[in-house]
Amino acid sequence: MILLAVWSFASPWMLPWLAAVAIPVAIHLWSRRRYQDEAWAATQFLLAAIRKHQRRLTVEQMLLLAIRVLVLVLLAIALAEPMLSGWPIGTTTTDEPPRFTVLVIDTSYSMGFQEKGRSRFEHATQLATDSVRRAKPGDAFALVTLSEPPSVVVAQPSANHAAIVDEIDKLELSHAGADLSPTLHEVANLLNAVAESQSRFLDRRVEFLTDLGRTTWQAATTPECRQQLNDLNNLATLEFLHTGSVKANNLAVTRIETDGRAVVGGEAFAIHVEIENAGAANENQKRIELFVDERKVGEKHVNVAASARAGVSFNQQIDVPGDREMVARLSSDGLSVDDSRWLIVPVRETIRVLCIEGKLNAAAYVALALNPSDETAMPRQVQVVSEYALLEKDLHAYDCVFMCNVARLGPTEATVLRDYVASGGGLVVALGDIVNANSYNDQLSAADDRPLLPLMLKSVTTGEPRYFVADGYEHPLVKPFRGHQRAGLLTVPVWSYWQFDKLAEEAEVALRFGNNEPAIVASTFGRGRVVVVSTALSPESVNTSDEGTTPWNALPAWPSFPPLVHELVHFATKGMQDRRNIIVGEGLASRFLADEAEDDFSLQCPDGIEIRPDEINQTGWSLAETTQSGVYRAAQATTNRSERFAANLDTKESDLVAIDRELLAEFASDESVVVREASENPVSLFRSMLTCMIVLLVIETVLAWSFGRAKAM
Template sequence: MIMIVFDVVVLAEIWPFSSSLMLWWAAAAVVPLVMHLWNRQRYQSTDWAATRFLHAALTKQSHLDRLRRWLLLATRIFILVLFASALANPRFAPVSLSDPVSANLTNTHTVLVLDDSYSMATNVSQEPLFSRAKQAARDLVGAAMQGEAFTLIAMANNRGPVIRNPSFDTARITRELDRLSIAHGAATLMTVLDSVDEVISAARQRFPRLTSTRVCFYTDLGFNTWSVIARDNVRDRLQRIGQNAELFVIDVGSSAGGNLAVTGIQQRQRLVTTQTVVEFVAEVHNFSQQDQDERPLKIWIDGQVVANKKVRIAANETAMVKFQHRFRTAGEHQLRFELSPDRLLIDNECWRCVPVRDSIDVLCIGGKSGAAGSVALAIEPRSTDPVISVELAAEYDLLERTLDEFDVVFLCNVGRIGSDEAAVLGRFVEAGGGLAVFLGDQVQPDSYNAWAGTEDVGRCLPGELGEVVAPTDLSTGFLLDPMRYQHPIAETFRAVPGSGLFQIPTYRYVRLIIPKSNGTEVVFRFSDSGDPALIEQEFGQGRCLVFASAASMQSVDRNHPQRIPWTILPTAGDFVSLIQEMLMRLTGGRTVGRNLHVGALLVGEFEPTNHIPNCQLFRPDGLRQVVKGKWSTEHPERFRWNFSRTQQAGIYRVEPVAEPSKAQLFAVNLDVQTGESDLRRVERSLLPQFFRYGVHQPSVNSVGLTETPEREYGWHLLVAVLLALLFESWLAGRAGGSGLRFA
């Protein structure tokens, strides 16, 4: 009886039943056994003459009869156990050989490919899809048999496979799976297939006994990653891989849903001071087919909420959210826009680093007395409490001044530029400085052209200088054409169509010759001739603007008897606005590298204290890392450092080891243009036929695929009970009628 009870308990553990308690009726199987033992005690043996002959006749059949009787007893016990099992209604999910991933394969190399792009951070039933993928992969590893090898690839990891060589240590594979986290970037399918091909080939060469290979993709089938599977080159690559391995897709995603994302933050003023009000514009995109009304948006500055806004966004549209703020203190500041939570939290916030200065420092160099006076006055017309610090200097001071102390340099009618001056100006612009060049009657074009095309000294002139152009009719001159106000500088004057800037003539200018495809933008042209009047080009982190005419009325045509001035633009009221817009355009070059996307390189310079060229970097997750610097070749008194592992979005803080007060902030944001915030999915029908497909759900088997529907087998067992009863009746008749006699 003890054995029967034990068997019932074990059976309930290894085979699922709808009503496991009904199995206790199987204890009735002890009844035939008890009756058997009881009947053995009722009979007494009496030896008398007649039975001796009968016993001798039946001796030959006794062994067969005994076997029949025990078989009948076992049949009756089996009928009772089978009937109890039928009452419990057993359930069983049959395993098919066509299941997408079959576990427990020996001599098998399994390539685990986990999609760790940031769309996998989408929450479904309060669980990230990435957690589902890792759990499904862990289950597959846990079901492995001895001799099975694994390699591991993270799809958004641009540094290659996580485990490159086949590993037979399942504990190590599990640890690496546990360490994996969401990458704040996108996955490129072709790059992933390169890695898959690489690890398969390496495994075949290193372990020839691994004769079977399977590649398991755990992914959400995001549209931005998997839509390329329709291309012929991708399908051909998959088919070549499929010749050496079985390909499986385990879908851990869910139906596509809406999502909102803060895609970026822009600011008009590149260089911010404590005296100015700066305007920020956040872009919020709606990745869904439904309009979103009154979505809360928080604005944080330096860890404090400073504003709350409501955002309305039409379906598949972008809303612009404007915010103005004045920073009262100079130094490093951080700005963050944060949306209310939705399914995908990772793209609900966006950061911007805002270095703030007390003032803007400008150096104006004139080729002759008064050449830069009009520009200096236009830059800072206030004599008391100036926001911008302006210094006037002569042409010969260019090499004697440290240009790194200034944000912008204006050259006004400077006669010639030598190689030394060109090298100094080139390094200044490359490092993020702004350079504005006004021409005039003292300019020697050949001198400028010598350094315009010389890259070894730091070229920073957008074009070459040609001949001086004069109008045929001196009464009209040349007027500026804003070219439909396409450039940001011209855009400022769109609201003033009758601006005097475009009504006042210019009588002399130098023809600017722009090389083809060199990235030069034309801001203004001269309306009559069509020649460029103001051009712009970026060099390194800085910019250069060149105006074809003069900045003052002191530049005159000496060959003309009336000594006609080159231009009378300084008399226009909007000349001040033009100079201010040029200044705004040229400032802030040194802060360009402070706001980047995930994966970008952080670069900076410090003046070391105590000759320690090292700095410490604090990542968004709070971890600290020491970054070693190298002495800068351009600035021997500084050291340059760089950091490339910006795989996490957020604020990075970098400070010199010896002087933490000189810290710099860097904002690293998601590149939403990759499409990861768009939660659309590819259709299963788009997958090639040689891909074997499975769906992961919360109730899954050990390999991470949907279980086949469970079947109930209670009625099958009842049929077996009926057949067993018929067999028992036939056997009882063969054993000697309705009763049994026990010896």
């Protein structure tokens, strides 16, 4: 591999100082013209001396002049802060045929990692710009970003180099990762189009300017991507220019969340923050701060081992209901974008629960457990209605819907429930003795795309009492019971329950019976959560036999019943909070301003710029895709109502480790694929230049003294 250093300058506007080299030259020339006159008799000796020493004198003078000029050149170059930034890419000579180069620039946020005063992304764009500027007239370029999703910035081969450079300058780092396969697909499309329509471009190249982060490039080892790369290699020469360094440490805030329950004003809750150390060195005493509505409320220090995660918790209590913007901030490091993580916590005055009972009093115990005094001022307001009222109620007015032993569900009811959960509502389905399995399976479990319930109802089993098993209380739903065995969760006798079938992959078994059959299953649907309780939550569900009537379980009479119902609500309603906290790239939607006038509406991005939602109508507004991490603010001026949404990074891109280059070299069996280091660290030559300059000054002084001494002797 030919190593050709590329010079770039951090302060190129200092280069005009190079003109200062004219000063010693001018002085040299001027001094040669400035003679004093002297009549002289002994000219024969002068002539002899000059004849003998002229060459040496000329060499000495030229040497000193060259050193002086070089000193000024080095000074000017040093002031321009030269950077040794790797190899030129796409260099051509004039006698070669025109070349078509697809520049693929990685814009995943890991490219924002700062090394030696500039980011990997700046380095990559600089290299791309250098490549374009070095190209000969007639060479054409296309520009694609390696991002998620990929973006084809310049699709048609463009020989307008200034325009390409302009487009490169306009590129921005994304707040997301990169998706390799779609990017390769786009590049292949470009190359195919050029190969078919523009035959003059016999020399085709694809330049990947990337940090080769394993999060993105691990996909190169999959059969699909491998095939794509091989196909690309048949169309063009591939070059992978690694702009990152091998050793890069990074800490990221990977999680910030409450303890799983909807936050009610005046109730204490915990904020859990998780920090990941993706580097190879332990990080000790790293400061993590918590801000609520831009006011610092806590600070902790944490040790994070290499390639490990650590968590800290902050206890908070907020009395006034409303949206609260929380942000956890780490002390800044090389990649600052993942050092903060936001959380919008809607602090509620109360949690509104709608209990739908299929059998009379099927929800009575649930309602009693949630609101024992039946007062409206309680933190949880419960309304019990019969199953017939399901379609009459606006479910969006409630945080949680409890279905207690509802026998059947029609398609319309299923749709209402699906919409409700998809938009962030919580649904708890407590089964019972009148439940019709076929109806449930048909309406809720057998949707074409994704079923609302993550399971199928099989049959009711009745017999010897079964007891719950909590599996170490790992699931958030039963976690509060850990250490409270006297609450009796594991001692409740259950005689009858529904057996489940075809549990979906995403289904979580929060509680099971001793025979390993699921007792409580949780899953997510859209932005909301669904919990299915396999047994009844009221003594009204009974099993009738010759021996008499026995209830399905003793749960309503057990001390663990009220806390279990509360935890079911907490868990189910967390979706209301999740709706406000998304990952960058996901969309935003709200019914909040559905009936408001469109003109009064504003949606502000984290960078302060206002944008229009993709859709806004009487039913609400939506934004198909978020692009920045931070807080999006929706506001209605006339009503003074607002809503905030937090968009956070998918922190898998915070892993800055590059893939093993051998993985790429593996398929690069021929010479048309090159994997190169652009230079792990752009090397600043400022100090080297100054050192050379000082050395030259010393040499000049010594030489001038030496020459002068020789002449004086």
